[in-house]
Amino acid sequence: MKIGLEVHVALPTKSKLFCSCSMEDSDNPNSNICPICMGFPGSKPMLNEAAVRSALGISNALYCKINRKISFVRKVYFYPDLPKCYQITQMEESIGKEGYLELENKKVRIRRVQIEEDPAQIVRKGMLTLLDFNRSGTPLVEIVTEPDISTEEELREFIANLRSMLYYLGVDINKEMKADLNISVGETRVEIKNVTGIKSLIEATRFEVERQTEAIKNNEKIERETRGYNEKSRATESMREKETDEEYGYIYESDLSTFDISEMKHADPVYINKIAAELAGDSEVNPKTIREITMLNRSALAMIYRFRNRYRVRSIIHGIQRFEKYSDSTMKEEDSDRIEKLVKLIDEGKDISREIAEDIIAGKEVKVEYSDVSVEEIEKMVRKFLDENPGVLEEYKRNKKTVNLIIREISSKNNLHPKEVAAGAAAVLKSIAG
Amino acid sequence: MKSYINEFLGMEKPTDYYSGLLSDIEKLNKEHHFITTLNKDISYEKDGRLPFTVKANICVKGFETTAGSKMLRGYLPPFNATVVDKINASGRFSFLGETNMDEFGFGTFGLNTEVPARNAFDNDYVAGGSSSGAAVATAMLKYHVAIAESTGGSIATPAALNGVVGFTPTYGAVSRYGLIDYANSLDKIGVMARCAEDAKVAFDTIRGRDRYDTTCSVETIGNKKRKKLFVIKELMEKAEEPVKSAFERLLDRLGGNYEISEIDSKIMDKAIAPYYIIAMAEASTNLAKYDGYKYGFQNEDTNRKYNDFFTDARINFGAEAKRRIILGTFIRSESVKDKYYSKATQVRGMIIREMRSILEEGFIISPALPIATPKIENASKLTPTQNYAMDIFTVPPNLGGFPHITFPYEYHDGLPLGAQLVTGHANDYALFDFVSEWEELFEYRFRHNLGEI
Structure with a gap:
């Protein structure tokens, strides 16, 4: 089984990717907008360096090769949430490429780390389709893996490690993680688009793996197709419109110059x-x-x-x-x-x-007193413990650190100060074991 | 040195100067259709400055800016283009209006719009495009500068056909913020004026870095004198009579001051195909945003499927715009991308390298167009490829982002002929000096002098 992922996460910047509109949440739809993130004729994108720096830190943490010069492309498709009817994203000259993320038993290869703009939000109200452009232009990082994940467990581990790594770089993956999955249990690759959140990602994978496994068992043909994930029915569903070989007509984004990021500073990773x-x-x-x-x-x-x-x-x-x-x-x-x-x-x-x-x-004053016991008494306790647990002495002869076990056991059971127990134990052990 | 700007600013103007000018323009505009939006609020008391116009693809806050397209009818931009802010801030110019153009800049003769502008000398003839209205306005108004725009020759061609000076700067010297895009890697905002000095003043007013346009990065403009003039043999072979003989007479006149030589180029005459491939590919993405619900043309019936909705809106593009959307989308498709788009960018690189080395040595000089001004009825019969071939001289410098200037050098049957001079990147000032020198030898003619005092 092969599973590959494209994970999209919002980057924690103050302003949008290509304009200076605020990224703060707003209750008023279409309040954090300007001609640039609305794609008005004549407007041009500027590049938010903070977003690049953030994605650079992620690329570095994923052991990617860093492109010295980055550039952008236009991905063209018609949809009402996309103000320019093309999305500014990256391809060959993305920020990072050819990295990996380490799991306990394998490395999951990372194909690409890139930044791109989020489209507007579609809000459905009864019969109406409304658009909120506050989200339009939100900086996203897209992390694309090779299909190296082979089990649900590995997928969980991958997500957990990725989430932790991003967390320490200041990126909250749980907030609004969107992922595209490709899963092939047999020969045929099935894509699942736009899965939101970690929980759905795991559930969608489980469902799809079972679906494909079942189909193979019953000798049914698996369609090469794009599916969606229905959170209510917890099932992947064939999308009505077949999206085989999507044609986005990528072209170089010549409104943004090529940027040299070789000298750019970024945060160090925590593994x-x-x-x-x-x-x-x-x-x-x-x-x-x-x-x-x-x-x-x-x-x-x-x-x-x-x-x-x-x-x-x-x-x-x-x-x-x-x-x-x-x-x-x-x-x-x-x-x-x-x-x-x-x-x-x-x-x-x-x-x-x-x-x-x-x-x-609760912050209350608490006093914990130790029992007052003589040195002889403590030594007696140590001897008794050793008599009752003959294996411990044998263990001690092999590994001197076993003394800690003796100290812990005796001090906690008798409410004694560990330092006093340690002194008694040392004396007893010296006389018995030399 | 001749400067209409200095002359005007130093003169006492009658208080009804602008109202007289506005009514003269309105009269002539009925025949020549060079102005699309007129600023009727322009007044002597408030302004008293030299009028400037902008091509209709340059956004002026609150003034209808259509880029010559039905798709943008009624569109009032919520912001000014950077060049408009700069020229306003200079305190020397007043916004007079917006000038006619081929839809989104798609045209060589100015005919690809609902009501085309007509030549300032004779309205049976084409004005040239795509900055048709800018050139006609410059030829009509005595005291005025035009902010125009060129992608593949849209300043040089109409300037030549209306007998004015047309200047296209180095790519990246003038901010494109607020310019309604045709092809982003090729578009350049430039100027038209009645003399080289005024073009220089206007250029200095609008140029300079802008944080709103990351590609606008050329800050320092040089003035390296060149004593050599190169004529490209392969390009000159495309020139027809009477242009050919007239241009030879121009070279004879310049021969006294310059060393003129004809040189070979294996690649410059191949510029048309890569130019149109790149321009159409980029244009087809720029026109994607016109989907009928955000600005300009509004689709009234919103209750239907997205695809039907978009299709209904996009019917409003003109024929040439549709042609470029279809061809541009095809060029970008995965199956042919390497064959066309990638190859075109390679050839573009080759042309830039060759021209750069030639321009290290001297200027490249040529006619602006291979033919004399055609009548509107004849030009409208040309096929698209015949039309595109008219850009043979203007496309190479535009494809390479090299600065170039057009100036009148002879009159044939009462209509001007224009020549084009090209120099290396960021050497723009050398062009103004050359043309100012020429203006000492040759007097330009104008049929109208609106606003004369």
Whole structure:
């Protein structure tokens, strides 16, 4: 099975791609418009550098070759939402080409990264078709993959990684992601156009894969066609008008000069998978857990980096997890003081009850006292633990770090200060294991 | 040096100057149809400046700007073209009106519009196109400059046929913002005037970088003197009598000051095909936006399928516009793109390289047209390809974005003949000096002098 994607995402710029109209949301239709984004005769496009810089950062993060000089093309088709009846987009001289995005077990090749303008919005009201040009000229980045995705799982992973990468570059993929899919279970390639949102993308893929698999099983012929995705029936549907070999009559956009972007600065990428693996290291935390917490949360990642010299990564992760569990929200920068309290206690080996955690999250003063136990008592506890768990001593002989397990177990069960337990454990282990 | 602008600005004008001028124009316009929109509010008290006109494809805020097309009838642009803003800001010129043209600039003789302009010397003859009205207005009005536009010869041809100076600048020296597009990689806003000095003043008023047009990037204009004049043999072979002999007489007169040589070019006479291929391909995308619901022609019946709606609106294009849309769309189609469009851009590159090296050495000089001014009835019988062949001299500099100027050099049966001088990129000023020198030797004739004081 082969799945290829064309993902369109709006870029986070203040103004539109080819004019200075504001990109802020407006409740008034046709209020953020001008002769340029309305395509009035005589108007010409200007190029928004912020959009180029943003797409350049994305191309770089996808390991693309960067074109030194970029240019634009006109893609001509008639539709009422397209004010000039051509869309200004890119082809050969796009911003990036021939890159890849890494999945756990493969690389999905990226054919092209380009920018283009969004058309106006069609609003249907009863019998009326209305047009809102506020959206016209919104900068979009289009990421085109090779058909390298082979399973639904890989598709999910691809989207998750792409989303995280874009998130760290300041681009919100979930806001209004539109994708075109091409799926071939057998020999025939079927296109699915204009799927909105990640959820629909996955559902549309699942439906289409099942549909094609079923057809092959029943020896039915799969049409080479363009389908749409119906969110209500959760099914792909053949589009009434056959769009075989669309003819867009591409031509060079000579209203925009060629732009040299070789010196342009851009944001550096954050690859969460790599970071999670590094942080996990020998911290006894699953990289997957770190990835889940940080994938779409730059505050969480910043907190881990900030605290890792003071606390164990494992304690920080647990602190964030507890916070998110009991506060029922993802952590934000302003939560970091309260989370640190949790992290500190966890790191000291305290067993934190739900009530204590909730008090800390609510910002209440919480005092957690350690039991006062003599050194001899602690050593007794260590010996007892080792007697009851004979495997632990064997493990310790192979890997000295097993001492942490002993400390954690004893300090949390007996509400003891981990430092005191550590001293007792060291003494006992020295006398037993040398 | 002759300058009508300086003469006018230094003169006492009667307070009813403009009202007299407006009524004279209205009278003559009934026969010559050179003005499409007249600014009746122009007044001495408010303005008192030199009148200027713009070709009807240059947007003037609040004034009907149709680009000679039924599709844009009634269109009042909500903004000024950059050249209009610049000329207004200069404080020396007042907007008089918009001038007639071939629909969207598609024509050599000015005939491709509902009511064509007629030659300023004799209204049985063509005015030339596509800036037909601009040339006629310049030949009619004593004190006036015209802002015109050329894609493949739309300034040179009508200027030559109406006996005025027509100047087309280096591509990228004048902003195209607010110019209703014909072919974006070829369109250039230029000027027409009654003498070279006035053309230069007008050019200096409108030129310069503009953030609204990213292709407008030429800021510095040079003036490298050239002592050599080159005549391209392969092009001259297309010239017919009486143009051929008249042009030889011109060369004889110039021979005293310039070193004239005939040279071969293997490629310049091949310019027509790539020019029309590129121009039509671009034009067919520029005309896509006229779909009958946003501006100009409005389709009243909105209750139907999109395709029917668009088709109904686009019936309003004239025959030449439809021809170029169909051919241009065909040229862009995937199956023939390499055969036509890609090859045309290659040939364009070859022509630019060859001309650039010739123009390093000297000017290229030629007649503006291969024939003398035709009568309207004869010109309307020409086939499209015969029409396109008339651009043999004007297309090469336009295809290469090279600045060129047209000036009258002889009168044949009472009608002017014009010559064309081409120089290298951004050397525009050298052209004005050459023509100013010529004006010392040769006096231009005008049949009308509207606005004379």
